[in-house]
Amino acid sequence: MDFAIARRRMVEKHIKGRGVNDPLVLQAMLEVPRHLFVEEALQSQAYGDYPLPIGNKQTISQPYMVAYMTEALQLKGGENVLEIGTGSGYQAAVLARIAGKVFTVERIPELARRARRILDRIGAINVNIKVTDGTIGWEEQAPFDAIIVTAGAPAVPEKYLAQLAPGGRLVIPVGDMYSQVLKRFIKQADGQVTEESLLGCRFVPLVGRNGWREEGD
Secondary structure, eight states, X not given: OOHHHHHHHHIIIIIGGGTOOOHHHHHHHHHSOGGGGSOGGGGGGTTSSSOEEEETTEEEOOHHHHHXXXXXTTOOSSOEEEEEOOTTXXXXXXXXXXXXXXXXXXXXXXXXXXXXXXXXXXXXXXXXXXXXOGGGOOGGGOOEEXXXXXSBBSSOOHHHHHTEEXXXXXXXXXXXXXXXXXXEXXXXXXXXXXXXXXXXXXXXXXXXXXXXXXXXX
């Protein structure tokens, strides 16, 4: 399988073809080899527009959603970005092509280790990974110009808004455990926060102190 051709087809049909037009995002999606972020047995499906399992009851998001959420962050290049939910590392890799520094938090050590190996392999040296409760953010590296959350939250953790820089954007799915609305929050210079709803979506639950409780807790 020619992955480069499959990747170009994915961008043209499923991303640009569905309305994502930011040239920085389109270029990042063209450059990042999504097939490396899934198991070898699934690599032939890597450029289809759907999520795929990555183990530990987690998934790699569909390419369109990755591109849409990245565009929603309104990045211009060189920003300090926080990602909640490293997962496979694919979203972080896309962000790394645009942002100056990416700080990404993952609660499952096995996923964090695997993501680190792949990110190192593709040269994403501006990505920093921390294993911790993602619902508390990463206070030591704040403030952030943008925060992206790749799991569904029951409500917006106050920690995220507190860690946003003035003018910063937070993109997060909010709802119940089975369906959410993707929302964007923008922190104004005076500290006030504006909110807008972008589209319906479905993500795995955001588990942690300020999110959903893990099964069995």
